Amino acid sequence: MSAAPLRVALLGAGTVGRAVARALLERPAELAPTDGSSLELAGIAVRDVERARAAGLPAGLVTDAPAHLVAAADTDIVVELIGGDEPARTLIAAALQAGKPVVTANKHVLAHHGAELEAIARRTATPLRFEASVGGGIPVLGPLATELAGNRISAVRGIVNGTTNYILSAMTDDGSDYGTVVTAAQAAGYAEADPAGDVEGQDAVNKLVVLARLAFGCWLAPGAVATIAADGPGAGRPGITGVTSADIDAARSAGGVVKLIARARRAGDAGSGPIVADVLPTVVPASSELGRTGGVLNRIEVEAVPVGTVAFSGPGAGGDATSSAVLGDLIAIARGLGSTWAGLPPATAAR
């Protein structure tokens, strides 16, 4: 059997985008669906064409016109790896409107516009997949939607932001204070020049909103996820920005470590109430699996009936690791598996 190749438009050529491009260019046979079709790069939209070419991306594929690439007649699938709000939101929406399946790693756009994008995807019966938006290359959204589909999920929790985990690990290991560690993390490339999205917890909030969509069937409002603790480590300031060496020491003397834990659970005795979600610096036992999840590792735990507690762990960021999830989603679309939420009911409003 043989079919026309599925032509993939790649939007964004950062670390993840370059890893995806490399895979599509260098090992197409390994990524080919078994029906005889294949995945083929249609183009790569970048901000700076000359720089992308100098970095080794094929000159004939790069463009600085992402909207044209999405609209091109020979673009079959769109991979959005630009990140952030606009133009990503509009490009994803345009692709779905045109019936072109979308793969994205963009947790911001999903957390803030997920309900709208899901509505478009359902209306146009166009797949939208986003395994890469949570936990980098760790499979977790697919298992929630498929292997765990027979469960009633009561809670999801985990360490989903590598930057803050690196900073807290370094504060714990070195005894350094927050400001010193952030500066070192920026120098080492583990924190961005403007680290606010990570350290104030919004990146973890966005990922938690995506996890909750799969776990609980609703899109939570990111603004409804608490990031400022009333007491405990870092109280009164968002994310880990208020965590002090004294907080770390106090946790240690109680056998604990401070971790930024994202969690969402059904409230109420019978677990049938509203979803309660927060992203807070939390003392966990140093000997627990979450306590031992150090550096840039991620770990996501799912509590459900009848399965009990299952956990997914691995590298939560990085171009290569995250490209695994993007490639898996591309293959899933080629296989006709539909959206990440395929088989689940449409999302309800948050409750």
Add this chain to the structure above:
Amino acid sequence: MSAAPLRVALLGAGTVGRAVARALLERPAELAPTDGSSLELAGIAVRDVERARAAGLPAGLVTDAPAHLVAAADTDIVVELIGGDEPARTLIAAALQAGKPVVTANKHVLAHHGAELEAIARRTATPLRFEASVGGGIPVLGPLATELAGNRISAVRGIVNGTTNYILSAMTDDGSDYGTVVTAAQAAGYAEADPAGDVEGQDAVNKLVVLARLAFGCWLAPGAVATIAADGPGAGRPGITGVTSADIDAARSAGGVVKLIARARRAGDAGSGPIVADVLPTVVPASSELGRTGGVLNRIEVEAVPVGTVAFSGPGAGGDATSSAVLGDLIAIARGLGSTWAGLPPATAAR
């Protein structure tokens, strides 16, 4: 939308079978696929009808004629939870021959007759799913086939047998010798009256063969998986049957613990050689994730390019946990997702 219910024949009513029956009887709405169809128990084949009725299974559903239940005109899907070789093998083959999808937790039948059953399933285009055969309720086969489909997998390894892990954990914690712990484990229900299949490593071998099918695309011969170490803990005897208190002590003094590790990897420098697989008592660092996987927990690690190392952990046995995987497979079949290997090429002979 509404469709005729999919009628499920349950073969076997042990701990997993009863948990599956309970779910289908008590929460059909939660398990219903979103296309308007539903899953409905068509019958439950048991060895002792009177005992099953006394145990609370619906009198009208139990039968001691599994072959008739499989063949019945109103059976749409077969769930095989009898375990062991025959009659399970013949019942699964008969269902597939008749075009009735099969869900099974039977690692023995898959490891020993997987190639034959895959051939029948492919010839008749009938789904065969078996997530429950490895790791109880932990999602791992599905993620290998789907979320990790863009990777080249270099190794899978893990702790996949709860009985031996419980015994080794108890020997480590209590300092008791092997025989004492086995007797206690039998009394506590953690080891069977005849524990040979667990303690000699064959249960783990069977699970490793199933894992390798998804990871490497071939059915290994169970007999080709080494279970007797030439040296190290328990050397010269199969599985954990040769592990002594002295082995445990020697491991401890080196900062290690003895675990029964199942592993399969591609040999050769470029990872392109034959698959090498073994199930051996192995000293691992006590502080490692595998070293800390105690009691009846399972942990499976997957090494792959580009993702790196991802891990799946949770309860590897038990009726409720394992029923999660069976229910997930039933829902997957109802959703039209096909076999556990759907989207992967047909298995090759072992190499």
